[in-house]
Amino acid sequence: MQADQLFVGLDVGGTKTAALIVDPNDVVLGQVTVPTRTANPDELLTTITRAIQAALAKANATSQQIQSIGLGVPGQVNPATGIVKLAVNLNLQTFPLGPAISARFKAPTFLENDVRTAAIGAFDYLRQMEPVQSIAYVSIGTGIAAGVVLNGRLHRGQNGMAGEIGHMTVEPNGHLCNCGLHGCLETIVAGPAIIHQMKAIDPKNNTQSAGDVYEAATQGNPAAQTVVQRVSQHLCRAIQWLIMTYDVEKIVLGGGVTHSGDAFLAPILGELARLRQQSTLAAELLRDEKLHLIPPDYNPGVWGAVHLANQMSTETITYISANDGSRSSLKT
Amino acid sequence: MQADQLFVGLDVGGTKTAALIVDPNDVVLGQVTVPTRTANPDELLTTITRAIQAALAKANATSQQIQSIGLGVPGQVNPATGIVKLAVNLNLQTFPLGPAISARFKAPTFLENDVRTAAIGAFDYLRQMEPVQSIAYVSIGTGIAAGVVLNGRLHRGQNGMAGEIGHMTVEPNGHLCNCGLHGCLETIVAGPAIIHQMKAIDPKNNTQSAGDVYEAATQGNPAAQTVVQRVSQHLCRAIQWLIMTYDVEKIVLGGGVTHSGDAFLAPILGELARLRQQSTLAAELLRDEKLHLIPPDYNPGVWGAVHLANQMSTETITYISANDGSRSSLKT
Numbered sequence: 001m002q003a004d005q006l007f008v009g010l011d012v013g014g015t016k017t018a019a020l021i022v023d024p025n026d027v028v029l030g031q032v033t034v035p036t037r038t039a040n041p042d043e044l045l046t047t048i049t050r051a052i053q054a055a056l057a058k059a060n061a062t063s064q065q066i067q068s069i070g071l072g073v074p075g076q077v078n079p080a081t082g083i084v085k086l087a088v089n090l091n092l093q094t095f096p097l098g099p100a101i102s103a104r105f106k107a108p109t110f111l112e113n114d115v116r117t118a119a120i121g122a123f124d125y126l127r128q129m130e131p132v133q134s135i136a137y138v139s140i141g142t143g144i145a146a147g148v149v150l151n152g153r154l155h156r157g158q159n160g161m162a163g164e165i166g167h168m169t170v171e172p173n174g175h176l177c178n179c180g181l182h183g184c185l186e187t188i189v190a191g192p193a194i195i196h197q198m199k200a201i202d203p204k205n206n207t208q209s210a211g212d213v214y215e216a217a218t219q220g221n222p223a224a225q226t227v228v229q230r231v232s233q234h235l236c237r238a239i240q241w242l243i244m245t246y247d248v249e250k251i252v253l254g255g256g257v258t259h260s261g262d263a264f265l266a267p268i269l270g271e272l273a274r275l276r277q278q279s280t281l282a283a284e285l286l287r288d289e290k291l292h293l294i295p296p297d298y299n300p301g302v303w304g305a306v307h308l309a310n311q312m313s314t315e316t317i318t319y320i321s322a323n324d325g326s327r328s329s330l331k332t
Numbered sequence: 333m334q335a336d337q338l339f340v341g342l343d344v345g346g347t348k349t350a351a352l353i354v355d356p357n358d359v360v361l362g363q364v365t366v367p368t369r370t371a372n373p374d375e376l377l378t379t380i381t382r383a384i385q386a387a388l389a390k391a392n393a394t395s396q397q398i399q400s401i402g403l404g405v406p407g408q409v410n411p412a413t414g415i416v417k418l419a420v421n422l423n424l425q426t427f428p429l430g431p432a433i434s435a436r437f438k439a440p441t442f443l444e445n446d447v448r449t450a451a452i453g454a455f456d457y458l459r460q461m462e463p464v465q466s467i468a469y470v471s472i473g474t475g476i477a478a479g480v481v482l483n484g485r486l487h488r489g490q491n492g493m494a495g496e497i498g499h500m501t502v503e504p505n506g507h508l509c510n511c512g513l514h515g516c517l518e519t520i521v522a523g524p525a526i527i528h529q530m531k532a533i534d535p536k537n538n539t540q541s542a543g544d545v546y547e548a549a550t551q552g553n554p555a556a557q558t559v560v561q562r563v564s565q566h567l568c569r570a571i572q573w574l575i576m577t578y579d580v581e582k583i584v585l586g587g588g589v590t591h592s593g594d595a596f597l598a599p600i601l602g603e604l605a606r607l608r609q610q611s612t613l614a615a616e617l618l619r620d621e622k623l624h625l626i627p628p629d630y631n632p633g634v635w636g637a638v639h640l641a642n643q644m645s646t647e648t649i650t651y652i653s654a655n656d657g658s659r660s661s662l663k664t
């Protein structure tokens with residue numbers, strides 16, 4: 001017999017969706033990962049529904065026991081309405097995903113952008129080790145973006161876009177980015193960009209992933225080393241910017257590209273050391289211990305979603321679902 | 333007969349110090365500007381003391397009527413101890429300026445970095461016109477730095493350094509900056525840097541100020557136009573970064589370089605328009621109305637200092653002066 005207070009978290013990605021169910025003490029009761037189907041909104045809803053049902057089955061629980069649901073979604077999210085916009089990877093232009101899930105499971109459902117959600121998870125992870133109050137979580141995968149926690153709370157910004165560093169111009173004459181601008185950070189520091197840079201230097205190379213490039217660099221491949229150095233310098237500058245603008249206690253790095261571990265981290269630390277040698281200010285602000293790497297076996301996205309569900313369920317402001325008039329507790 | 337609740341604000345600069353005295357309704361009772369003497373800490377204390385006394389005299393008031401004093405200081409400030417560090421322009425390495433002023437006037441004294449203080453003043457200025465909650469104030473003068481107000485409160489960061497964008501690397505192979513790094517934003521977008529760039533293109537030009545360069549550009553001088561275009565592009569990128577990282581409602585521009593008015597603003601708006609044409613994301617986030625120019629006759633630094641004094645005097649946490657054991661109300 002389970003408690004009647006289960007929290008469900010989902011990390012909804014373009015290719016797969018992870019679901020996690022915990023009790024109020026964060027004890028894991030069930031977790032699954034399923035492929036994401038994005039042909040139309042109904043298929044996406046079916047993906048999410050099945051992921052929750054499969055996780056409930058693993059937890060030997062029923063949907064009646066769900067206290068609340070949290071979802072991290074790759075797009076622009078309005079937490080007050082549950083509407084998702086511009087979720088290109090989910091094939092959604094504008095869709096009331098929160099109300100739809102809330103209606104299916106008759107449980108309050110809370111949405112946030114996926115990287116902002118992962119920042120909550122990264123913050124909670126770090127808090128288990130040290131009493132930090134402010135972090136910038138940088139996710140480096142298909143793209144690069146940050147989520148920022150200040151004074152223990154997620155900083156969303158006016159449009160929920162705070163931390164969208166992937167589209168900061170770093171090379172005005174650089175490659176065209178998906179966003180329409182040239183030389184965005186994302187055209188250099190992100191998985192596809194790393195593969196692209198490798199193939200630009202060595203067209204015959206059969207690199208399949210950023211991990212392959214980092215692996216080749218540690219084995220002495222000159223082309224891979226050139227790419228890794230360039231990526232690390234730009235990432236180091238992004239870290240410097242985040243520290244200079246937010247003055248946060250820690251920069252936490254996560255996402256697929258960081259899973260190369262030492263091969264990923266060592267060149268960044270080398271670049272930070274170079275800056276410290278040049279500048280007193282850098283020596284004070286850019287210390288190695290500022291950086292923290294999320295281990296590959298911790299998924300900050302799905303943990304952040306669980307904690308979003310848990311934290312938000314104590315808020316008291318309500319909204320009316322666009323679809324069915326049902327009410328859910330939501331934060332303004 | 334004046335009220336017994338006067339608030340004193342000071343904007344302490346490397347060359348001049350402005351003092352302002354207001355009543356609790358922000359009615360101006362006295363204001364002065366005096367040259368700053370920085371040969372040693374005692375001379376600086378004398379400067380500040382005389383500025384306050386001169387402003388009191390204009391207000392027909394005595395020091396007994398002072399409720400509290402606020403100071404904006406160009407350096408790293410610890411508000412909890414009143415100690416100033418690394419104030420190069422004031423010739424102070426480490427000095428307990430807050431306790432010293434507090435002891436002289438027997439009034440609670442509150443310190444903050446000058447740009448952070450001016451951000452409070454800029455925020456209050458904008459609030460008189462529209463109900464904003466979050467701004468980034470960018471000061472462009474001898475250097476460039478930002479101060480950030482989020483949810484109506486100053487965001488200081490862990491070390492009180494949030495917004496130090498002047499030392500973000502923008503050209504890794506660029507000019508050596510005072511901080512020791514190469515190609516900091518401040519080596520391009522700041523008064524001395526603008527003069528330097530003008531003389532680099534046209535060594536015979538007798539430009540004395542950034543204002544001269546902006547003036548020459550509007551009159552068709554090609555060298556000046558090249559410099560203004562370069563400065564505007566870099567400033568536009570800095571604005572883009574601040575919006576992408578903080579997602580604030582407004583970017584407020586102030587400081588000596590901005591006093592060229594339209595000659596300063598027009599090329600920035602042109603650059604923003606260019607980015608909007610290229611990108612949907614830029615079109616959404618980088619609208620003209622995001623920018624606000626502080627008029628030259630409003631000094632956000634000294635108004636911010638007055639409001640610092642006013643706001644902080646309602647806080648209840650106390651600290652013990654390093655010099656004389658006197659207590660002042662201070663925020664942690």
